[in-house]
């Protein structure tokens with residue numbers, strides 16, 4: 001399938017969303033959330049999600065769909081691009097409110113922003129998994145090997161830019177999933 005690599009990314013993102021839910025519960029119970037958890041979550045959202053995963057969709061999948069005649073200024077691609085921008089904005093808000101929490105323990109903004117992120121990204125992943133990726137898998141069926149290669153290439157370039165590896169982010173996800181128990 002053309003979207004296998006992107007669906008694998010979604011699985012990692014979903015694990016981080018579930019760790020973020022656990023963070024919100026701790027904060028709501030007035031428990032202390034270690035700075036390391038917040039920093040790993042921020043690294044994952046700002047870099048793996050915004051740079052690497054969105055880069056793969058925006059620079060490889062969406063242009064391939066555009067070549068099949070799918071419009072880019074309206075419809076699902078335009079909608080997904082807008083949602084990527086919103087994802088990025090909420091991630092910056094999480095970073096800002098984490099600093100406040102780390103400095104003075106005030107968690108109100110941080111709880112609000114993490115909850116907003118979980119809701120927005122859950123909806124976004126649902127739309128991609130069940131609509132856009134279904135369309136992509138059928139429209140791009142005959143080029144799936146080529147698309148898969150391009151996605152791997154874009155991923156490599158993006159992670160190089162970040163000076164990180166996929167294993168590094170997989171470890172972060174594993175760490176965050178463990179910490180939540």
Ligand SMILES: [Fe+2]
Nearest residue numbers: 057080084128
């Ligand atoms: Fe997306």
Ligand SMILES: [Fe+2]
Nearest residue numbers: 006053057128
């Ligand atoms: Fe996605």
